[in-house]
Every structure is written in C-alpha cells, then in structure tokens.
Amino acid sequence: xxxFKLFSRRTSAPVARERLQIxxxxxxxxxxxxxxxAVLREEILAVIAKHIHVxxxxxxxxxxxxxxxxxxxxxxxxxxxxxxxxxxKANVANTSAKVGASAKAASAAPLTRxxxx
Amino acid sequence: xxxxxxxxxxxxxxxxxxxxxxxxxxxxxxxxxVVVVDFDVxxxxxxxxxxxxxxxxxxxxxxxxxxAKLAQALxxxxxxxxxxxxxxxxxxxxxxxxxxxxxxxxxxxxxKFDWIICxxxxxxxxxxxxxxxxxDVAVVVTNPEVSSVRDSDRIIGVLDSKTLKAEKGEHxxxxxxxxxxxxxxxxxxxxxxxxxxxxxxxxxxxxxIPESDEVLRASNLGTPVTISNPTSAPAxxxxxxxxxxxxxxxxxxIPSDKKGLFNKLFGRxxx
Numbered sequence: 001x002x003x004f005k006l007f008s009r010r011t012s013a014p015v016a017r018e019r020l021q022i023x024x025x026x027x028x029x030x031x032x033x034x035x036x037x038a039v040l041r042e043e044i045l046a047v048i049a050k051h052i053h054v055x056x057x058x059x060x061x062x063x064x065x066x067x068x069x070x071x072x073x074x075x076x077x078x079x080x081x082x083x084x085x086x087x088x089k090a091n092v093a094n095t096s097a098k099v100g101a102s103a104k105a106a107s108a109a110p111l112t113r114x115x116x117x
Numbered sequence: 118x119x120x121x122x123x124x125x126x127x128x129x130x131x132x133x134x135x136x137x138x139x140x141x142x143x144x145x146x147x148x149x150x151v152v153v154v155d156f157d158v159x160x161x162x163x164x165x166x167x168x169x170x171x172x173x174x175x176x177x178x179x180x181x182x183x184x185a186k187l188a189q190a191l192x193x194x195x196x197x198x199x200x201x202x203x204x205x206x207x208x209x210x211x212x213x214x215x216x217x218x219x220x221x222x223x224x225x226x227x228x229k230f231d232w233i234i235c236x237x238x239x240x241x242x243x244x245x246x247x248x249x250x251x252x253d254v255a256v257v258v259t260n261p262e263v264s265s266v267r268d269s270d271r272i273i274g275v276l277d278s279k280t281l282k283a284e285k286g287e288h289x290x291x292x293x294x295x296x297x298x299x300x301x302x303x304x305x306x307x308x309x310x311x312x313x314x315x316x317x318x319x320x321x322x323x324x325x326i327p328e329s330d331e332v333l334r335a336s337n338l339g340t341p342v343t344i345s346n347p348t349s350a351p352a353x354x355x356x357x358x359x360x361x362x363x364x365x366x367x368x369x370x371i372p373s374d375k376k377g378l379f380n381k382l383f384g385r386x387x388x
Contacts (some may be wrong), residue, residue, distance in 0.1 A: 011305070011306030011307070012306070012307060013306045013307060013308055013309050013313070014306065016262075016263050016309055016313075017309060017313045017317070019185070019263065019316060020263055020266055020267065021315050023267065024270050024317060025270075027267075027270070027276070028270070031271070031274060047316065109175065
C-alpha cells in the first residue's frame, strides 16, 4: 500500500486533467447557455404575451446539449380560465402546451466550441 | 493588410507581457513593422520588459483623450527599428479608456504598422474586452496548470462573444501558446501534457515555450528574450511561433537548451 502510494503520488497530472474536464464541461454549458436561454425566454414570452396573458414564471425554457443533437424545450403553462389579451385569435385549450424542438448542436453557434483549423 | 493580435489569458502572471514583448520583437526581427500596445492601464509593465521605462512621455490614455498625438506617444525600440511601443498610463484611472478612443487609436495604428499587438490585462472585464475588441488573431497564453487552463477556457468564450468580429458573426483566429512548459515533469506525470491542454481547450497550438532561466534574465535586462539570447530555447520557441503567426508552416517542437551528459543525468537535481 505505502509502496503503491509512493508511486501514485507523483502522477498528479492525470488528476488535474480529469478535474478540468469535468469542471469545464459543466462551466461551458452554464456560461454559454445562460445568455442564449435568457434571450430566447424573453422573446418567446413577448410573443405569447401579445395573445394571451401568461405568468412570466410559467414559461420554462431549457436546453440540453448532446454530442450530436441538442434539444430546446419550451414549456408554457397556460391558466385554465385563459383570457385572450387581444380578443380573437387564441383558440388555445386549457392545461399546458408543450413544444419540443430539437436542433443540431452546430446550429446553436455561441454554445459550441469545435476545434477550428 | 494590418493584423491586430491580442495576447490574452484571463489569469494573471502566466506570461502575457513577456510573450507580447518576445513575439513583437520576433516579428519585428523578420522585418515586419510592429507596434506593441499596453492595455494594462494603471499596471503598465510592457515598457519595463522592453527596457523603455525611462523613455515614456505620453501614453495610450493621452492619445485617447486627445492630449497627445499618436506619433508623440509611440516609442521606437533602440535595438530593432521596426518595433514600436505604445505604453499604457500608470497613473490614470482605467475608465479613461473608451471604446471610441480605442477604435480611433487602432485605426490610426493600422495605417502605420503590419502588426498591432495588444497586451491584455488579466481578467474578463472592461480592460481585457477593450484589448481584444479589434482582434483578428488571439494568442491565448496558458500555463500547464489547472487554474490557468480554466481561465483560458473562459477567455476563449469571451473572445467568441465580445469582439467586433464576434459581433459581426465572424471568428477571431485563436491560438494556444503554452508557456512555462517542463517536458521532464510532464513526462513524469507531474504536469499537464501539451496534448492534455490541447484536448481540453480545443484551439490550435502556436507554440510551446519551455520553462527557462533565460526568460527571467531577459526581463531583468529589459530585453525581449529573442534579442537577449536568440539561440536560447525560449527565444527559438518564440521565433518559431512568430513565423507560424506569419503563416509559415513550422513543425511544432519543444526547444531545449543543450545539456552535457552530466547535466542530462544529474541536471534536474543539481540545478
């Protein structure tokens, strides 16, 4: 055991490498995503607010990043006694509408970092 | 076509100023007209590393605020006539640097030089973003050490979002300059390897500067290492990096100072 420790103590670089990989995978998503998701959320909310009164807390925008495909999930909860902001248009039923959209990761430009030549 | 290059890192103390001086000198030594611009307002040091600290009369802020003409503030190097320095202000508040002012100075410099090398302050706030604002090319200086790699990753993100190129939907060409690299320690598993850092940061490598006593000696003397000892390992590494910046294909090597058999066997411990 102590003999093994004597050797393992020396190679700290692999530990550094692993810690960085885990940390940065996490940080890249959170720092890169926060801006885009915040912008999307605000604009989506603005469009919906034109037609329906929606509580801003009831709009959830989340993004999952995968290697090949990332998904953008927009979850909007509409109150059952829906009151259209502008009279006509809204033929939206009660309960909640869920829209799932997926896009290739590459299209979400600010998020991805691929090795450039 | 003038190229604007920013030397940046996020983290302080990794060798931005040293690298700015050495790359600037190396490019100027190839006959290019080079100006190195110190953006570290309040903590200027590029003048000191270049040995021009006693020749500073006017600085970047004076030019930005219209108190001096650009030609009055530029200091021409005494050893390489194609190398000039635009020093930062040591006394003024860093808020004196404005976007419009920087835009104007850079466009004036573009008329005179082939290379404008901006030495960025540490951090990711206003100073560093102003320094990278006009960049066509970025050299991200990184030490093979966790905090430096993490901060470099962050600054790469900033380069992709807060530069004029990014705002136009274009890309700043980013290059990794790995400094203070120790081959022996990396091979022993005591230090992150070149491949580790490259894999984590995923930007192309422009050079590896080996850890060397010559770097401190050069700054002691106020002479870029490519001038003070051109045959030393770090000087050769910087010269190669400068050639790559000019678009030449130079195989990446890690230069080392030649050692005798005795030093090869016992050098590390004896030193």
